[in-house]
Amino acid sequence: METPATRSCGLRAGRLSEADYARNFSDAHPLLTRAQAMIEAERCYYCYDAPCIAACPTGIDVPSFIQRIAQDNLRGAARAILEANPLGGMCARVCPTEVLCEEACVRNASEAKPVEIGALQRFAVDGYLAEPGEPLFRRAADTGRRIAVVGGGPAGLACAHGLARRGHAVVLFDARAKLGGLNEYGIAAYKAADAFAQAEVRWLLSIGGIEARSQQMLGRDFTLQSLLDEYDAVFLGLGLAGTNALGVDGEATGEAVRDAVDFIAQLRQAERPAEVPIGRRVVVIGGGMTAVDAAVQSRLLGAEEVTMVYRRGPDTMTASLAERHWAQTHGVTIRYWSAPTAVAQEDGEVAGVRLAATALVDGRLVTTGEEHTIEADMVLKAIGQTYLPEPTGAAIALKGGRILTDANGRTSLARVWAGGDCRYGGRDLTVEAVEHGKRSAVDIDFALSGQEPDAAPELEAAHG
């Protein structure tokens, strides 16, 4: 690391040298070399009824794709992955594998070190995408059916791809300028380096039959009813458009106190990280993946002190152990049992965060009466996103503030399916959103055609 360009307090862009920015925002876990992949692939035991398959929300046949890597058949490996998970490339980068497939690996029992399934998955998909050759999947003959998919995040993309494969015509609406949802606007920059999100979107759309309409917002530019009038079915993959507020004094201090998701989106969309202003001492409030990503990326932008503040203990934190270690090795301090009570100010600038100590008493979280202040010139709020129901109107039943569906994503409203973060009962993971979209595509196809799900689509039209 070189000497920082500036160490002054307050929001400052360009704190680091260009070389440091380049290093900090390069691929966090670079692609395995062929030799590494071969050795890692050899470690897979090719288990019977492999536990990793069950642990993957999309049910990728992990032993098969790894065996195909070992047999130097990257195309076959990619097929096994993308068949089950069309966003297998992004999932390989962002899945918390330590609590999914890799947690289930039997190698944990013998040597406390699972096969690196995520890294191998990326090796296969990236290897295939680098030299795709003939299309892996082809679109079935046109069914004449038209389906509206609203939201171009992982859920919407997976659904659109699944529907297009089955020969339906899809119109994919998204409020944003680019497709990808949080893949494009939310995932940490170092997890999806080299514009991978857009490369993946291009590949998904190349199957044909999907018309993407960006900057088209449900509730503003069209209504659910208008979609139902025009299309045979509607899939909602709206994600979580709202954020929770802290509800403490000083929260509205302008630029220096902001939602972590906005900060991350700004960083993801910035031409260069050097353009993004960051404080010298940053406090991130929250204990999830968003909080970790905001904290780590603050450090990488040149913040000298970054503290994550979480009101409970490590056991209930949604960020996994691996993510906490990731934060800590990037110099982030994690303060447990602390709840913010106010954003302190001096001369109209953010000066710190006032914290109340908390404790669990009889299973209830209470403040103990002790208080202290962490100095800060920037505060990032990552205390959860919420589903905004307004765009769909009151027609759809909710539960816990999100859309209630059956296992296949059918909502209370006929011909409307929903999936991803906006659906009730999930874990808010990219891979789950993909599974929701994939399943709903099968179910929509079933509902429209009356045929048993998964009847093999006929071959037509190209898709690289």
Add this chain to the structure above:
Amino acid sequence: MADLSIDFVGIKSPNPFWLASAPPTDKAVNVTRAFEAGWGGVVWKTLGEDPPVVNVNGPRYSTLMSQDRRVIGFNNIELISDRPLRTNLDEILRVKRAWPDRAMVVSLMAPVDEAAWRRLLPMTEDAGADGVELNFGCPHGMSERGMGSTVGQIPEYIQLITEWCKHYSRLPVIVKLTPNITDIRQAARAAHAGGADSVSLINTLNSVMGVDLDRMTMIPSTDGAGSHGGYCGPAVKPIALNMVAEIARDAQTRDLPISGIGGISTWRDAAEFIALGCGSVQVCTAAMVYGFKIVEDLCDGLSNFMDQRGYASIEAFRGGAVQTVKDWNALNLNHVEKAVIDQDHCIQCGRCHVVCEDTSHQAITATRDGRRHFEVREEDCVGCNLCVSICPAPGALAMRALASGEIDRRTGERVSGEYANWSMHPDNPMRVAASAD
């Protein structure tokens, strides 16, 4: 400390590890480095009559590798020494003088022509060799010229040339056998009949290493074409052990000293060859893969093993396992084993279940009470050892021998504890009735 030294057919060496006749023993510079590293002896790279042979200038070697690039098998199409005979003999003399305590065996090859052998043998003796090894094994190149394995495949030739060598030389004669043959005993018996002091085996197996599917040419190839080579290294060890054991237990050759060769890479491999009767062992591939230093690890491991078991010398355990190698017909059909899974060591990969289910006797469960659980159902287990053989978790699967009197839950019969082989089995139509009753 165990004494590793050997006296093999009168040839003494400080340890049983000799470098086999091959590139590691090709020149004075190699052999000197080998002796400096601690090898007990060498069999000098095979010499033939002048003019020397000419090797290809393309690839001579290629390997079969595991995914982590460890060498499993090694193939070569090299010929015998391609240097003038005199150069080799002068070097042999010089090196033997400098290293009098090491075994210096010289490998020879010539056609089935008495005059040629009569010329070669005295020269070799004059060069100070402790013994000669007759290369009846090389399966490529030389065999097309009527030498090497072509001789080794015809017992009459083996015997004839061995007789000539015993006649024209006082040196101990070791006959090196080819494994490219149906019944190794025929070759060994012929060597024995010809008066050989010992046999050594195995030389390499005919092999084509693969096909380059982009070019549609066999591997290895030189200028677009290849020729079968000789295969050696860890992959051939089981083949070599079988052939060694066949000779060691054959009534006609059981007293014939054997120098064991084929895939020896660890002290354990060497100890196994010795346990099956070998009085010295030879190594080629392991040296070509790791260099000469490994001899230190071979000696150290063998010596620790012998100390632990209380074997004071190589002779103390040589041949210790020979009497356990039998014809199938002599195996005890009343002995019953069952696989047992140790749940504490099982890592739940389920491979034992699926292989038994798909390819053996459907004797391992996959679930219990709806949960993933692998357990042997003794009523179905035939004791084939497949599950144990493929289990990746050390200690998770083992075979258990049923005690006499125990019920075999597969057959419902009580284990008698008495020995009975196929020749006595009630299902055998050719059964020999037990003579006592």
